[in-house]
Amino acid sequence: MRLKPAVLALSIPAFALSINGALAFPVIADVVDATDNSTVIERISIKGDFRQSSVQQMSGSLAVVSEQDAKRQASQHLDDLLQQIGNVNFAAGASRGRHLQVRGIGERSEFVDTINPSVGLLVDGIDYSVLGLPSLLDLQQLEVFRGPEATRFGANAMAGMLNFVSQDPQFERETKLAATLANYHSSQLSLVHNDKISDTVAYRIAAEHQSSDGFIRNDYLKRKDTNNIDETHLHGKVRVIASDTLTLDVLLNWHDIDNGYDAFSLDRNRVTLSDQPGQDQQDIKAGAFKASYTGWTVADSHTQLSLLDAKSDYGFDEDWSFQIIHPWAYSTTDQYLRDRKSQSFDQRWLAKDGSWVSGFYASAQHTDLTRNYADNFAKTVSMFQSELKRTNLAWYGEYQQQLATDVTLTAGVRAERYNDDYQDSNLIVQHGDDWMWGGKLSLDYQLTPQALIYGLASRGYKVGGVNGEALAKALDPEFADIAAQLQQRPTFGPEALWNTEFGVKASTAEQQLVSRVAAFYMWRDDMQVNSWINRGTKFIGFLANAGSGRNYGLEMENRLQVNPALVLFANASVLHSEIRDFVNDKGVDMTGREQAHAPQQQFSLALEWLATDALTVHGGVQHKAAYYYSDSHQARSDNMNLLNLKVSYQLEQLEVAVWSRNALNEDYGVRGFYFANDPRDGYEDHVYEQFGEPRRIGVSASYQF
Numbered sequence: 001m002r003l004k005p006a007v008l009a010l011s012i013p014a015f016a017l018s019i020n021g022a023l024a025f026p027v028i029a030d031v032v033d034a035t036d037n038s039t040v041i042e043r044i045s046i047k048g049d050f051r052q053s054s055v056q057q058m059s060g061s062l063a064v065v066s067e068q069d070a071k072r073q074a075s076q077h078l079d080d081l082l083q084q085i086g087n088v089n090f091a092a093g094a095s096r097g098r099h100l101q102v103r104g105i106g107e108r109s110e111f112v113d114t115i116n117p118s119v120g121l122l123v124d125g126i127d128y129s130v131l132g133l134p135s136l137l138d139l140q141q142l143e144v145f146r147g148p149e150a151t152r153f154g155a156n157a158m159a160g161m162l163n164f165v166s167q168d169p170q171f172e173r174e175t176k177l178a179a180t181l182a183n184y185h186s187s188q189l190s191l192v193h194n195d196k197i198s199d200t201v202a203y204r205i206a207a208e209h210q211s212s213d214g215f216i217r218n219d220y221l222k223r224k225d226t227n228n229i230d231e232t233h234l235h236g237k238v239r240v241i242a243s244d245t246l247t248l249d250v251l252l253n254w255h256d257i258d259n260g261y262d263a264f265s266l267d268r269n270r271v272t273l274s275d276q277p278g279q280d281q282q283d284i285k286a287g288a289f290k291a292s293y294t295g296w297t298v299a300d301s302h303t304q305l306s307l308l309d310a311k312s313d314y315g316f317d318e319d320w321s322f323q324i325i326h327p328w329a330y331s332t333t334d335q336y337l338r339d340r341k342s343q344s345f346d347q348r349w350l351a352k353d354g355s356w357v358s359g360f361y362a363s364a365q366h367t368d369l370t371r372n373y374a375d376n377f378a379k380t381v382s383m384f385q386s387e388l389k390r391t392n393l394a395w396y397g398e399y400q401q402q403l404a405t406d407v408t409l410t411a412g413v414r415a416e417r418y419n420d421d422y423q424d425s426n427l428i429v430q431h432g433d434d435w436m437w438g439g440k441l442s443l444d445y446q447l448t449p450q451a452l453i454y455g456l457a458s459r460g461y462k463v464g465g466v467n468g469e470a471l472a473k474a475l476d477p478e479f480a481d482i483a484a485q486l487q488q489r490p491t492f493g494p495e496a497l498w499n500t501e502f503g504v505k506a507s508t509a510e511q512q513l514v515s516r517v518a519a520f521y522m523w524r525d526d527m528q529v530n531s532w533i534n535r536g537t538k539f540i541g542f543l544a545n546a547g548s549g550r551n552y553g554l555e556m557e558n559r560l561q562v563n564p565a566l567v568l569f570a571n572a573s574v575l576h577s578e579i580r581d582f583v584n585d586k587g588v589d590m591t592g593r594e595q596a597h598a599p600q601q602q603f604s605l606a607l608e609w610l611a612t613d614a615l616t617v618h619g620g621v622q623h624k625a626a627y628y629y630s631d632s633h634q635a636r637s638d639n640m641n642l643l644n645l646k647v648s649y650q651l652e653q654l655e656v657a658v659w660s661r662n663a664l665n666e667d668y669g670v671r672g673f674y675f676a677n678d679p680r681d682g683y684e685d686h687v688y689e690q691f692g693e694p695r696r697i698g699v700s701a702s703y704q705f
Contacts, residue, residue, distance in 0.1 A: 547581020
């Protein structure tokens, strides 16, 4: 593995600091936020962990982003936060970031076929995977698990899991109003209200609306809002202390997303020529019921029932132009209407002494798709419909044994079975089922009271599926010459990911220095690879199982409180990835090439300076190395370098801030394709990119009472 000197300069000293800090200081705490002239130690438990340990006490690579961290970078959406976390990436191809990658593994798009995420997303325990990244409304903390977490989360956590945790109801009255105005006619308004009905019942309501014209100018339509943002989010929680041993929680979420989608340009910039801009709309309703019972002598019981109903309308102008742009032009639009319904039940028991966990999980998902593909010259609309029903049943368990006073062995396993039933309007019927298993074995050594050294081995998995689009195209006379090739790919099998990891977590007595470093090596068996067959301006997507893949590297987080007024943050990662035993549709052997969306280096440097009791200055630099956009072609992004600035002023309950994200106005890609789409140059192949947000400048204010 060849590592860049700049990244080595960050990584090796950080590793040494972790070891030295472990040997030198006698006490460990959990998390610190410098919010005034004194150091405030705030202990944060990891909600996604069975035992809700602190991040410094858990084996495994985990990053935690608090509400304060989000405010520091003036983040408004989850994709703003992800830029500061090592070995985490995302792909857009929509109005927002939608698909997640951890350590170079994860999906990048969803069109005809329903995808199986390698990296899942939970919002208060409800599975939001593949629905897109959420708003940061009422965020308590974001937990980013890197590496397989099959025992706890199952098939959607083969490469990792993002666990979004919102604030819980408190038994006191509190109201917070917040507003933001920014360039591109952007605004954000939110309200959070918390109160109690009685001494045993409390509730919390949070509402938010975001709007923006977006960052695209459509010259054909003479508009600047064809890629707009128009989102409303509503969260509600009720907590009931039914008795000394029983706590009940009910939560309801509603998201109304009415965004535009007009992001790709034939001229490969932020100026489009679409005559029929697309849309990225979702109507999501979700709810959960939780019960925690601590009245038994042997174990505590934790139960969660979750429901989700998500309707989406995703579509785009496929030619990215207008009908008379060129005599050779084509004019088509593509629309995907999805109706997803899911239910899940999770029941687990945790031993009173925390030594064991046992539980079972059941879920059912039903996804209906209607695809409308319109040829505007021929004035025809081709409709395709499909239905996928999936059930998952799993048992999981974990046992923890204290081998010595300072040595702990933890072993966990999960066995899961899935059943798929697929049918579509081409009379294709497919059934799939399989047993899958995953788990983790870790050994923790508490070197000193303030330092943990761990080693672990883990295995994750994700389900297989049906290549409905490839089977449908095999019946199309237009693709008769490759029908046999497509018919050979009716399904694809499950994938497994093996992971070994070594890490050090250490801190000083008063949390002046907190450091976490992890080194990992992962290998993928039956690696699922997204492939494309391009036929002129049309393409066919399908998933195939490559032989294997390798991913290995380092990741670290460091926090240094220089003095009571100045805090420094440094996060970095190094990643080497490669594909093995995979030949693309053009007959090119991709063995040895990096995997898609797997940047070799990332780092984030930030500071927080308390200039006066009321005035705080924040600054941050984020870097991401270039990466391939796909496993099936050689198109790459450019390096990303962002500068974020913020100055905030606190006056009792009122806070006002002026901020800028991407202050240097850097152009960087968040999704890319390589094909021919421009009739003006005879349909030459090009790299077409969707760009992330340009320079943002805004003013935010919040009032709490």
